[in-house]
Amino acid sequence: MKKLINDPDEVVADALLGIDAAHPELRVDHEHKVIYRAEPKADGKVALVSGGGSGHEPLHGGFVGPGMLDAACAGEVFTSPVPDQMMAATTEVDRGAGVLHIVKNYTGDVMNFDMAAELADDDDVRVETVVTDDDVAVTDSLYTAGRRGVGVTVLLEKIVGAAAEEGTDLDGVKAIAERVNAGGRSMGLALTSCVVPSAGEPTFELGDDEYELGVGIHGEPGRERRPMAPAAELAEHLLAPILDDHDYTDGPTIAFLNGMGGSPLLELYLMYGEVRRLLDDAGIAVARSLVGNYITSLEMAGCSLTLLAVDDDLLRLWDAPVSTPGLRWGA
Amino acid sequence: MKKLINDPDEVVADALLGIDAAHPELRVDHEHKVIYRAEPKADGKVALVSGGGSGHEPLHGGFVGPGMLDAACAGEVFTSPVPDQMMAATTEVDRGAGVLHIVKNYTGDVMNFDMAAELADDDDVRVETVVTDDDVAVTDSLYTAGRRGVGVTVLLEKIVGAAAEEGTDLDGVKAIAERVNAGGRSMGLALTSCVVPSAGEPTFELGDDEYELGVGIHGEPGRERRPMAPAAELAEHLLAPILDDHDYTDGPTIAFLNGMGGSPLLELYLMYGEVRRLLDDAGIAVARSLVGNYITSLEMAGCSLTLLAVDDDLLRLWDAPVSTPGLRWGA
C-alpha cells in the first residue's frame, strides 16, 4: 500500500486537520470528528446533519455550508460514525426548528443514527430521518438490508439544503427528502478496487480484462464480474437497470455521472457523453447535469450513474445558491 | 489498460461530447477541439486563451467561464494542441482589446503557441503570451528547455482572468500574469504512473516501496526515485525545494495542494494538513488555500504543492467572482 498518509489508523483524524486548515468557512470539532459551518444558520430554520464512513470525499464534509448541510460526522474509513458524533452534531446545529438526519442505507449507518436519534429525543431536539436507498444493483426486499444509498445522497443534500435554507419546516423538509429519494436511482461499476488504509491491501482483485458491475461505494465487491467493454457498452450496463426500475420519460431529470475517485475526469466526461446519447435515444430529457468526483470510494477507478426525476420545484431548489467546498454556485 | 473509453485514439474527441452535454454554459467547437464560453465576454475586454495536452482536467477546459478563460484548446492526451486551434480560438475570442496566450513551458506547447501567434499577427489581433515555469524540480538554465509550467498555471488563470474581467488592458494583464508566474513555485510527486490511452500501458513502473519526487504532469518520470515515506516526510520533500528557491516569509501566500488525479481527496487534505504545519513552523502566512484535483495527470496517484506570493491586489483578484466548471465562487 502506498498512500499519502502517516499512521493508517489515524487517517481520518489527520485529514480533518487539513480540512480545517483549508477551509476557514468550516469549523472542525476534532474530538467528535464533526465538520460544521463556521457561521451557523439563522434561528428557526431546520438543520441538516449527515455523516458516514470516511473515504467518500467530498461527501459529506465537503457539502457542509450555506445551502446544504449544517454538520457532517466523519466515521473511520468506510465505517459509519458513532452515535456520540451524531448527538453532538444534532445538539449543536439545532436552531429550534428540528434536525433532519440524512442517512445512507447501510446497516451500520442506520443503526448508529437510530441510536443517536433515540438518545437525542431525550434532549428535546426534534429529529427526523431520511434514509437514501437508490442503488438498483441491490435487489430490494423486506427480508434483506435493502438497497444501498449512493449517488442520490449528493443530490438530496443539495436540494433539501436549499429547502431548509428557504425556511421550510421539518415535516416539509423531510417530505422533500423522501420525494427526492423516491425519484432517484443509481448504478455503479468499478475497474479497480480501493485500498482501505487500515487493511493495507486491495479489498478485491480484478483481472486486467474484467470489471465489477453494481459495485457500491465501500469497495465491497459488486453484483457481477464482467469482461471489460468499451465506454459505450458500459454506459448501457449502467443505464439499463435504472430504466428497468423507474420510468424517467414523463418529466425532466437531473443526470449525475459520478467518479469513484480513481478515474480521470476526462474519462468521466467521456462516459457522460455516452450516457447522454443513450438518454436522448430513450426520450429522457436532462434538465441539469453533474459530472465529477462527488461520492467516491477512495482511489477506486470507475463511476456511477444517478438519475433523478425532478419537477419545477425541485429544479428551483437545485439551482438555489450553495456554497460548500464540494458544490458551489450562485453564491 | 482498463479505462472508461472507446477507441484510445478518439478519447479527446469523445470526452468533448460529454463536456458539451454537461455544460450548457460552455460551447464546444468539436472540429477545432476548442472550448468557449457560451456567452462571450463584453467588447473591449482582453480575452484569455490557454490550452495544452489533454489529461490534465479540469485544466484548461474546466477553467473556461466568467472570471477566468475565454477559450481553451484541447490537444491530444499529453500532446500540445496545434496552431490551427489557437488561431481559431484567438480570432474567435478577441473583443478588440487583444488576447493573452497562457502557455505552460513545454517545448511543444511553446512552439505551437509561437506558430499560432506568428500567424495571428497577420490577422490584426494583438497577441501577448505568458509562459508559466514554476516547477522547481527542474533546474532552470539558459541552455535547457527550462522549468515546466505546472500548478501556478491554475492560480494564474484565475487571477489574470479577474484582471481581464475588470477591464485591465493587455499590457496590464500581461504584467500581472508575469508577476504571478514570478511569485509561484511548485513541486510534485507521484506514487504511481498514469496510463496514456494511446500507449496502453503505464509510462513508468514504480516499486511498491518507492515514489517519484519531482514528477511532472505528463507522467514523465521525475528527478529522483525515493523510498516511500509517511505523509509528514513527503510534505517536507515537497516544501523544502520550494523554500530553497523563493522566499515566502515576507508576505501572504496562496497555498495550493493539487491532486495528480488518482489520490483520494482524503489523502490530499491530509497532505495539506502536513504542509500547513510546516508552513507555520517556517513563519509563512497562508492567506488562501486550494486543495483538490485541478491540474492532473490522468489517473496518476500523487500530489503537487504550489506556493504563490500575493499582495492585496492579487488577493482581491483571487477573491473576485469566478464561474467555471472547475472553480466557482462569488457568482
Added chain:
Amino acid sequence: MADEVDLGTLVAWLRRFDERVQDERAHLTKLDSAIGDADHGANMARGMAAVRELLDGADTSTGEATIGGLFKKAGMTLVSKVGGASGPLYGTFLLRFGSSGGDRTSLDADGLADALDAALGGVVARGKAEAGDKTMVDAIEPAVAAMRDAIDGDQPLAAAVAAAAEAAAAGRDATEPMRARKGRASYLGERSEGHLDPGATSSALLFRALADAVESAG
C-alpha cells in the same frame, strides 16, 4: 471447578476477547474484504482496545463494582468507538449482558445463560437478523442454545461454556455456504456464498474467550 463466574472472570473474558481480536485483526479484515468492506478487523481491534483501556482504569476489586456497571460501560465504549454495524451490535450485546447481570458481582450457570440470552436478544432487536441470514447471530444463537442445553443436562459451568464455544465455532463454519440477507454482504447476493461471515467469526472468538476465561478461573 467453580459453579459461578465472578467479576474477575468476566473481566478476564473481555481481556481474552481483546487479545484474540488483536491477534485475528488481519484475518477478520480479510474475511470482510471478501464479502464486505475490509474494516471488521480494524473496527473490533479499535473497540476492544478501548475496552481494555477502560478495564485498565476500572477498579473491579471494590465492593461497588457490579456486572451491570462494568458491562454497561464496556458496551457504551464499543458503541462510542466502533461505529459500523459491529459497534452497535457488540455494544448492545454487552449493554444487555450488563442489564441482565445488574447489581450482581457474580453469575451462576443460569444467570450467565440468562445474561447471554439477553445479549443475544439485544443483537436481534437491533439488527433484525434471523438465523440463516449469515451474520453474527448465526454464531451467537447456537452458542446460547448449546449452553442452555448443557445446563439443562446438569453439566458443570465450564462444560457449558465450552459447549457454547464449540457451538459458536460450528455456527461460524455454517455461515460459509449461506447467502447473506443482512448487512453489507447481502449486496453480493449469491456471490456471498462460500465465505465465512466476519461477524460470526469474531463472535466465535467471543465465546472461545469466555470458555477459556472460565477454564482458567477454574
Added chain:
Amino acid sequence: MADEVDLGTLVAWLRRFDERVQDERAHLTKLDSAIGDADHGANMARGMAAVRELLDGADTSTGEATIGGLFKKAGMTLVSKVGGASGPLYGTFLLRFGSSGGDRTSLDADGLADALDAALGGVVARGKAEAGDKTMVDAIEPAVAAMRDAIDGDQPLAAAVAAAAEAAAAGRDATEPMRARKGRASYLGERSEGHLDPGATSSALLFRALADAVESAG
C-alpha cells in the same frame, strides 16, 4: 542509377516514412515512455497518416505539382495534426524542404542536399537545439553532413542518401549516453542518460526511408 530524385521518388519517400512510422509506433512510444510522455509514436503515426491521406488525394502526375507545393502542404499537415514538439519540428522540416525545392519537380544531389540542409535549419531555428542536446537534431545533422561529404567525394546520389541514412542511425545511437538539454527528456537531468532519444529514432527512420525510396527508384 538516376542522379536525380523526381517528385514520384519524393512521394515514395514520404510513403515509406509513413509505413516505417506506423510499424514502429509502439517502439517510438516505448522510447518516449522512458524519458518523455509516451506519445511520440501516436504523434508521428497520426501525423503521417494524415500526410498519407494528403498524398492519396494529391495528383502528382500533372505538370502543376511541384516539390514546393507538395512539401509545404505535407508540412502544414504535420503542423495541423501532430502538436507536441514533433509537430512543429517535423512540420517545419517539410515546409523548409518545400521552400528550398520551390517550383522544381526534381532535385539533383546538390539540390537534395540543399533542401535537407534547409530543413535541418528550420528544425534548429524552431527548436534551438544543438548537437549533443539529445534530440532529433543529433540524427538529422550528421545525416545531412554525411550526404554533403559523399557528394563532395563525387559519390552517386544513391550512395549519398545511403550514407545519410547510416549517419542518421549512428546519430540516433549516439543519443543513448547523452544527457538531454532540450525537450521533455531534459526534465530528467542525468536520468535521461542511457536511453535512445525518440525523436532521433524517428528521424533515423526518415533518412532510412529516403535511402530506400531512392534505391527503389534507381
